[in-house]
Structure formats: structure tokens, C-alpha cells
Amino acid sequence: MDALLILGGLLLILTGLVWLVMLAFGTSLLWGMGSLLPPVTLVYALRHWRVARKAVVLSAFGFIPLVVGLTLLASHDSQRLEAIVSLAWLKPEVQKPAELQIALHGELNGQPFAPQQGELIDGVLSLREGQDFFARREISIRLPQSLNGALTVDVLPQDAGPQPEVLVSWLLPDHDLPEARRLNRGYTLHLKLEPAAPNKLVGDFHLVLPPQYKTALSGKVELFSNRLRYQNGAVDTTFDSRDTLEYVIGDYLQRRFATRAVELHSLPPVSLPAERVDLQVSARINGKDQQLPVLLQKGKRGWRVSGDSFPALGQATAAASKSAVAPEAPRGAVTAARPLDRRQRFSLDRLQSNPSRYQNLTMRVQTVRGAQAEGRFNGIDTDGQIVIRRNMSGAGEASFALAPEEISRIELLEP
Template identity: 55%
Template sequence: MDALLILGGLLLIFAGAVWLVVLAFGTSLLWGVGVMLPPITLAYVVRHWHTARKAAGLSALGFIPLVVGLSLLANHDPDRVAAIFSLEWLNAGAQVEQPLLAELKGELDGRPFNPRVGRLINGVLTLREGDDLFARQEVNISLGSVASGALRVDVLPQDPAPIPEVEISWLGLDQELPEARRIRKGYTLHLDLLPVPPNKLAGDFHLVLPAHYQTTLSGRVELYTDELRYRGDQLDLSHDSADTLRYVIRDYLQRRFKTRAVEVESVSTVSFPAQEAAVAVKAKVDGAPAQFDLDLRKQDAGWAVELDDYAALPPPAPPVATTAPEKTKPSQPQGGVSRVDRRQRFSLARLLREPEKYERLLMRAQTKRGNVAQGRFIGIDREGNLSIEHFLKGAGQATYNLVPSDIVRLELLEP
């Protein structure tokens, strides 16, 4: 409704302006040309009011639905109105967070809540409305350690602790700091999320807080699982985030030292938005600790390390096809124990150098976030990530794609 009122108002204003130009040309050629300039337009309306009054009245009439439509829009989506009047839409290069939560609706503290962005990072699920430092409205749910893959959580009001903690916050019209409330019991929560490549979870979301909080949310959500952003299948290197910089730095070090065994441990903080950054980096290259001071700059293609002229690494060699082995017993020493136990010299660096030696073997990986992935190693993808296949209890299977720099412990579970 608000969009129709705004559009109708603009059409009336435009029709009145065109009519006024036609009338001005009917008066004289000079008035017709001059009326296209705002000061002369006003002068023509005053000088020839009897002729111009109907066209001016039509344009003035258009401001009524325009103002009403903008008021309705500001009532339920003030961020969009602020963006319109700030002329941010004129900046084609501006970084815009794409809305993910079009199917999720409800209320927070008794007011409509239409979150635009959702995240599930480091075990905290965040639904946020507003792009300022303090969100206009926000819901945070602390889920604790969350494993990779599908996620299902069900909480009922009578469930005892420990259960996830819910925090809601909102910013009043005359407030500079948001109000916040924490809820530790007595609420209903249902999450049923499935992975959506490359870095999202999507599925059903349902949250009902105790009645005096006047907060309910229901529908389908999409949640980012990290701070990387993609355009189709390609990573968007122009996105301002710490994860983007870590990806760029890791790729740079891999090509510089001609090895995929690079782990970026820490990168100094950068304040975004930014066009350039000088960062201190701590990393491990082939297992050896190292420190680097790098200058990064945002170019047309996105973030890149300055003076980076290193060639791309060749793609990982595909597994060599072998003929079926003869059905003979492998030679064993006395006692029946295999002579080669690959667990003894196993490491992440060795796996990255010789992935074909460990295909289809059972292994367990633990990430920095505390997540554990266990299954059969099936190879290394084009991004240099480890692929581990895990068979579910029912029908089907799940595949974990793990970034080597995120792995803190990797175990081979069979010889």
C-alpha cells in the first residue's frame, strides 16, 4: 500500500510538471524553455497564475499521497526511508547486505520485527534489523558448540537447564543505547536447519518468549555461517570482513611459499569500511611458525596483497586410477600385524602433500570453534579444503568441507 501511494504521488507530480511545461510553451517559446529551471518555474506560476493554476494544483495534489506513503513506510521500515533520503542508492559501489529473512515475521517487545540479516557464527544465532552500530531490534540465541552440517534444536517451556540463552534488544525512538533482556527458561524454540552451500544454513525457525516479553518469531530463515560472501559460485573479495582478509592472506601465502599447508592463526584488527589496511599476521607454513607485515588494498576485483605477483598453485593431482588388486593375502610379519601403520607419521601437512595415500580412511578433525567431524576422507577440493564423508544413522550421508587453517587437531583412526 505504501509503495502504491508513493508511486501514485510521484506520477501526479510528474504529470503536473509536464502539463505546466506545455502551458508555458503555449505562452511563449522563452517561457517554455525557461520553465524547466526551478526559479523560472516559480516565476511563471506567479506571473501567469490564471493559466498555470490547474497544472500547479495537480502537482501539489501529488504531494498528499507521497507524504502519506512515506509516513506509512517510515512506520514499519524506517531504515529504508533513511536510505532513500541519504541517497545511498546512488552509490553503485556501496556494499549492501542482501536480505536473507524475507519469510520470517513476528514481533519483538510488541513491535513488528522484520530482520534482514541472520548469522550463526561461533555458536551464536543472530537475527538483526538495522545496519547501525546498535541494531534497531535484535535477537541473539547462544547455542554453544555447534557441529557442522544439519542443526535441529527443540526447547519447551518446562525443559530444565541447561538450555540456550535468549537475548532480545531494541532501540527506542529517543534512546541512544538499546534496552536488553535475557531469557534463560520458560520459552519455546524450534530450529530445523540444513546446510546450503557454500556458507549458509536454511530451514524452519520458531520462537515464542513468555507472554510479558511480547515476542514471537516464526517462518523460514537463512543464516550465514561465516563472514564470507559469494556472487554465484565465486567468492566476493570486495566484501569488507575479517574472514575475507584471512582468505586473501592465506591464498597469498600459499602461492608465495608454493604449498597448501598454510594456517593463518591471527590477523590484526581492521576497522571497516576501508580501502586499505596494514596488518600483522601470524601463520604456520608447513608447520613452521612465521610472522608477516602485509599491506592490503581494495582494488576493482576486491581485496589483494600489494605487490602480489606470485603465480597460482597447480590444482591438486587427481587420484591415480589403479587396477583391482589380486585377491591375495598381504604379506605380514609374525603375529599378523601389518608392517605399515600410517597413523604413526600422520599429520595435516603430510595429508595435504599426499592426499591419495589416505583416501577412504577413517579420520577425525576438530576445528577452532570446537566442532568435530568424523568420517571417511574423500580428497581435497579445488579450494584446498579437506572433504570428509559421514554416513548418517538413517538413509543418506553428509560431507564436511574443512579449511585446513581452521583445523586444530586431525587424527587418523585406522592404519
């Protein structure tokens, strides 16, 4: 409503001014030319009031809805009004510097590939172009070995044995789901990555797929090794990700209990972006398991725990906490039983019958049309659809729902 009032008022004012100029041209050509300048227009309205008064009154009426609309806008969105009045919308948009320096040359499916996002987390290397839930173009490489520091991988088409799984996908115009192709061998891959502070991997990337895939890429890449972001050497708590929330909660628990012996268990499912998140957190503190309610709120300075007024954990407290840690168990002690691998006998029927057993686990879903989606299982909605959630770099998280009859294959990717 406020926008309509503002636009209506501006339209009346503009109509009145145009009418006034037309009246000035009707009086004489000299007055008409002069009225194109605001000071002369005012002089003309005063000198020829009987002729110009109708146009002036029409413009004056336009100020009524304009003022009412601006008042309504100020009452519920003062920041937007401030931006309009300050003419900030006229200034050119400042492009943010790229988070990652990625310089790849080549093509994916015959099209230029310029990824803006890259990460290597939980053994999966991903390069994405586009900010939506489904990337315009994406390469995902699942590495068989665990990452520990520097990484070097060399694969040739004739190599035997288990090789990294390569998944390429692209989103065609007017398609809701991307096309995807998966390869386990027959390609060339060279990776040489070195860790770079605080949470990046930098190095060479070279990938050539068989000719029918029209995919060949080579150059330098920079990848995130987790979903934390840093500013001036400190964690950026304004970034929306589960890793950010875990960092904020872990720091809060350390200061609250004055100990660094805090082991935070996996968080419950979280929908981001959000302004507040209410969680029931499970953590092991000083060797004891505890369940704690935590309310997180996001302000101008980022995420923080509501009611957090605990002081910073000093060096003396840290030393005391280290000495208070329970001693190691004797070698002869019986270790805890290894948890059951839920990937065994996993199926869509088992998922539907007991969804809580697989909550927040990574899955890969293939539809009957050949499209693929990979992310964390976020439950079954009221319509019986399988909800898959995926982290988005710089954009929080996004979810996608698939009906069971659309799914031709579903895989559980972690125990």
C-alpha cells in the same frame, strides 16, 4: 566552495530568466505567453534588446561562477561531476536484491520484526533489523552445543538443565543505547537448519517468549555461517570483513610458498571499512611458525596483497605439498599444554590493568541503565574508555566506547 559557486551561478541564471519573462509580459501579453517557450524567449531578447538586455546580462554573469565551480569540482571529484552531467541522479535508485531470504511472521516487543541480516557464527544465532551499530530490533540466541552440519534444537518452557540463552533488544526513539532482556528458560524454541552451499543455513525458526515480552516469531530463515560472501561460486573479495582478509592472506601465502600447508593464526585487530590495511601476520607454514608483514589494498576488484604476482597453485604443486607435510607425531608424544582460560577471575579491573591480554576477545557489557553491548574488545582509548567492536553485515565493522563508570557488568565470552 565549488558547490556554492555552482548554486550561485544557477541562481543568477534563473533570476535573469524570470526577469526576462516579466519584461516580456510588460511589453505585451502575447510576448509574455510566448516567452514561456525557450525559442520565443530568445526571439524576444533579440527583437527588444534595449528592454531585455539587463536580464540577459544578469543571466550571462551567472555562467561565470557556474563554470568556475564545475572546474573546481572536476579537479578533485571527477566522478561526482560525471554523475551530475550524465543526470544519473534523476534515475530511480535500483534496489539491491536481498542477500538472505528471511520470511518471519510475528512481533518483537509488540512491534513488527523484519530482519534483513542473519548469521550463525561461533554458536551464536543473530537476527538483526537495521544497519547501524545497534540494531533497531535484534534477537540473539547463544547455543550450548557446537554446530556441525545440520542443527535441530527444541526447547519447551518446562525443560530443565542448561538451555540456549536468548537475548532480545530494541532501540527506542531518542535513545542512544538499546533496551535488552535475557532469558535462560521459560520460552519455546524450535530450530531445524540444514546447510546450503556455499556458506548458509536454511530452515525453520519458531520462538515464543513469555507474554510480558510480547515476542512471538515463526517462519523460514536463511543465515550466514561465516562472514564470507560469494559471487558466481567464488569468494567476493570486495566485501569488508575479517574473514575476507583471512581468505585473501591465506590464498596469497599458499601461492607464495607453493604449498597448501598454511595455517593462518588470528589476525590483529582491523578497523573496517578501509582502503588499505598493514598487518603483521602470524602463520604456520609447512610446520614452521613465521611472522610476515602484509600490506592489503582494496581496489575495484576487491582486496589483494600488495606486490602479489605469484601464479595459481596447481594440482601438481598441491600434491607435492601434501607429500611434504610432516608425518603425524607418535601416539606416545606429549601434546601441547592447553591454554589458560582467561574467563577465570576476569573483571573490569583486570581488563584495565592488562588490556593487551584480552585484545580481540568477545565480551558482553551491561551498563548501569540496563543496556547491553556485545562484540570484540578493541583496547582502551586515550580517555580510558572501553572500546567494543562489532561486525556489521554489508557495512564492515563499527565500534562503541563506554566509560568504566557506566559499566555495571562485563563478561568475557571466550577463553
